[in-house]
Amino acid sequence: MKLNELRDNAGATKPRKRVGRGPGSGMGKTAGRGIKGQKSRSGVAIKGYEGGQMPLYQRLPKRGFNKPNRKKYAVVNLGLIQKFVDAKKIDAGQPITEDVLVESGLVRRKLDGIRVLAKGEISGKLTLEVTGASKSAVEAVEKAGGSLNVTTAQAAE
Helix, strand or coil: CCHHHCCCCCCCCCCCCCCCCCHHHCCCCCCCCCCCCHHHCCCCCCCCCECCECCHHHHCCCCCCCCCCCCCEEEEEHHHHHHHHHCCCCCCCCCEEHHHHHHHCCCCCCECCEEEECCCCCCCCCEEEECEECHHHHHHHHHCCCEEEECCCCCCC
16 A cells, blocks of 8 residues: 555545535525524624523532642653663663653653652662652662652752
């Protein structure tokens, strides 16, 4: 198969209906909008309007709050770090920093920092330097004989 032979499946695309193109088209004159009324005119936006009744989106309770300046961390599990160490993509002898995790391909981008979580097993001695970590992740690394340093750049929050 070549690029010039690529086609959609039969019936996957329908031609656009051209309205207002004369009586022979079956969609001429009023173009399927009916006669008179607000919806037959142009420039009408009544999607949420319910005839004077309180609209659904206003009747439902509003919950929650999205903090505009919240931090978004890239999340890594200990099991994945161990998998990359076993595959020789990360050198366990050197300190594992956020840059090392990005270079190895384990994390796509740092965002506001990298946070380590305790899912998975860790077998070797690792030295990790990241922005954040769960308590159980710190315990798991120290139990394996390594150390997990949380950098203080964002630890103040």
